[in-house]
Amino acid sequence: MKRILYFLICMLSIISFSHIEKNINVYSKAMKKNIPVTVVLPDDYNENNKYSTIYALHGWSGSNRNYVEKVSIGKLADMYGVIYVCPDGGYDSWYVDSEINKKSKYETFVAKELVDYIENNYFTYKDYKQRAITGLSMGGFGAFYVSINNPKTFGAIGSMSGGFDIEYFKLNWGITKYIDSNFEKYNIKDLATKLIFCGSKIIFDCGTSDFFIEANRELHNKLVKLNVPHDYIEREGSHSWVYWANSIKYQTLFFVNNFESNKK
Amino acid sequence: MKRILYFLICMLSIISFSHIEKNINVYSKAMKKNIPVTVVLPDDYNENNKYSTIYALHGWSGSNRNYVEKVSIGKLADMYGVIYVCPDGGYDSWYVDSEINKKSKYETFVAKELVDYIENNYFTYKDYKQRAITGLSMGGFGAFYVSINNPKTFGAIGSMSGGFDIEYFKLNWGITKYIDSNFEKYNIKDLATKLIFCGSKIIFDCGTSDFFIEANRELHNKLVKLNVPHDYIEREGSHSWVYWANSIKYQTLFFVNNFESNKK
């Protein structure tokens, strides 16, 4: 009997269930334009339930399609029953409200407009402790930057191979089109003290062959000295999708554990 | 219809399925005595399948019952479909074949006798790449020590809050009852070069408030300089079951990912 039921379940999970990918546009008042967003719903998504959300920010030159195309977040959504929200962050916006390019306001979009839209249109918890944000490279910077400047918006903050030291790399990846002064307001190491008592859990990682490894080590060392709780991981790897396809599994586990412990 | 089936599945998974815990004795020829071992089988365990195994070594003053009593490894066994094997490693054996106490031969027991017994009595893969070993504190030391001295026995090696630098801590935890000279044959940092080309994946972690943190950092830095691939995690936490209950989830994810990639 048990065997038959188990078989039935397996069949069902293959036939009936699988995550749902939605490609939508979310209007940004701040930027007066539609922003493409990919939302990944878990296979069991239904109105009788409430779901935690993980916002995943792409890297430089990427798009809202990156995580669904290059990383199996659909499987992770199913496995853990969470929603992923993947906004388009522009080619090189660095997820800031730019003082230079006044039309680029991705900080506002991600932290306010997008969160509002998602929670009004999907069956989510309305509690910031059931919301997490992460990102890779430029998106890792973005996840930290947006969270630091918008406390009590994301209950957990992650970064994969994050470009934390934006000033050091200012010649690259279009940074100076959006930020060209007051770097101390943007370098995550300079903002690190704001993570004291921030109320959010923190996880970040970097590959030992990545050009961002020293910037990540620097932030880790600073947070250790400040006794700011955080998970820090170094592993073999470079700045690549192979690395991120692995990393996202651990980041998701971290976020889900945090969601669970906050439900109790 | 789908809703009903889903409900059915949920009910079933609660009622019908759950991991099986076996408390057995495994005879050690080397030590001429029975060693208590707790084996945790996943809920779907059956003869038509083969299973990967995770050997989990307890810490000083612990027992084979630690992991099932203090950490939810049963849930992890179900979630990932793996077998956990938790041997009793004695009160303070440090998992070595002691040169002082000739009756204490836990290295031989774990690496040879126990692995043989498990693979002859359970539906396991017979491939070392489908075997992992980890441990906490004394057991973290043990997992590394046993693996280093028995190449191609465990395809992945883990440690949680490992007491790697056994010489530095020799006044504690009964160490000198088993090891009191030739510490360079026991300190993991001194054995680190043997991890070059060892063919096993490596993960270790430590809490930033743990007395073993510097020993772990030292090993990490040494392996970075030697370019030996490994995952290294630092996170908030002390030498406690709260820490290990969290850590074991990430270690298991690491092992399962490795099992999967070795099946391809």
Place this chain on the structure above:
Amino acid sequence: MKRILYFLICMLSIISFSHIEKNINVYSKAMKKNIPVTVVLPDDYNENNKYSTIYALHGWSGSNRNYVEKVSIGKLADMYGVIYVCPDGGYDSWYVDSEINKKSKYETFVAKELVDYIENNYFTYKDYKQRAITGLSMGGFGAFYVSINNPKTFGAIGSMSGGFDIEYFKLNWGITKYIDSNFEKYNIKDLATKLIFCGSKIIFDCGTSDFFIEANRELHNKLVKLNVPHDYIEREGSHSWVYWANSIKYQTLFFVNNFESNKK
């Protein structure tokens, strides 16, 4: 018979073949004047073939004649079948488009005007991966500076005894006639992040008795930390033609290997 043929070949290679040296003027629109350029063609140069090119920049107070007069680049051209292009870079232009002396625009000349001229007038590949640039002292700085500011122009970048840290040496060699502010836009160490993902291979060397040795070490260490692939060589030697006559052989080997691997 074979012996006779071999003798014949040897004779022929001495008598009939040898590289061709062309001393030409290339008009620079940017500077509104003719720039002397020495082009060295390999002995087998003919219209049925295509050739890779190595641009070689001279040092302070030098001229386009330096490489043919003081270094056996003719033999290297024959040996490897490549074209060397040796422009006159002015007495102390530092190969920049000067913000002070508006008439001095050697960056534009080398990266754009000269490359265009050469590829329109000689049987060269039209692919940047078949183009390399190197230089000595001021020219080593120039090769890096010009390449960094003109991505996808040279597939390999070299420097011999390069004066990388232009700010540190600003009292010397006429530097402040061309650059006297914004040194962070000129110091190669400050530009180093632009070498991430630059798509060009990198080689540089310096003599251990050279006044530029520390500047070279600093750049090497920085690139190691950034995980930017590069060949770095230290060898006995000072800032002299003896050193460069040796170094150019290794740089050429590096470029030729790169040309070959890019033809596959």
Place this chain on the structure above:
Amino acid sequence: MKRILYFLICMLSIISFSHIEKNINVYSKAMKKNIPVTVVLPDDYNENNKYSTIYALHGWSGSNRNYVEKVSIGKLADMYGVIYVCPDGGYDSWYVDSEINKKSKYETFVAKELVDYIENNYFTYKDYKQRAITGLSMGGFGAFYVSINNPKTFGAIGSMSGGFDIEYFKLNWGITKYIDSNFEKYNIKDLATKLIFCGSKIIFDCGTSDFFIEANRELHNKLVKLNVPHDYIEREGSHSWVYWANSIKYQTLFFVNNFESNKK
């Protein structure tokens, strides 16, 4: 006419010429056994000429066939007109006259017996300045160790990814089967002062992802402090044949330049 001759030459070089590979046995009196040796002669090899020789030592677990099978030394022999001599150095002899295993006397074999044999049986120069030695990994150690202990035997000494710090790695690669005490007589860093006024040119290199990188950096720094002339190269790469296939080209260029300058 010139075109025709050129064509003729090309044809001839394809048809008539190519390096000759000889697999011979050389009897070692010291070890009372035949040692397999692969000798690579350049295409123009003939009795009217004299040839310089490059001895190339393989790594741990390798054989005399390694260089001909995994690296294009035949082409290099043709290109530069030199002879390569590749002895079998045992599975893990470390090229020493072992104090432990009295039957293992590879230092004597390489430095005395093999050189004697080669110079009595091939058309070589009889001058140590026309002899070079290099090796990879264990062989890099061997090349330095043998040269240091046999002055005026090799006019140039090379190492690729050399395992210089034999004590640090003593747990690996069978080292303690041959050396288990007096490591200060074997560590190259401890022997470094013997390279002062040694009369031989020195070149060594290592990949930045190699486990031997720190040992190579240590030797380089020591030689810099001693003002012992040497070429030192770091480049991207690990402990692999891809790395050595590249490295051997530069090492050979170095040796050939040295041969040439010593002929003048």
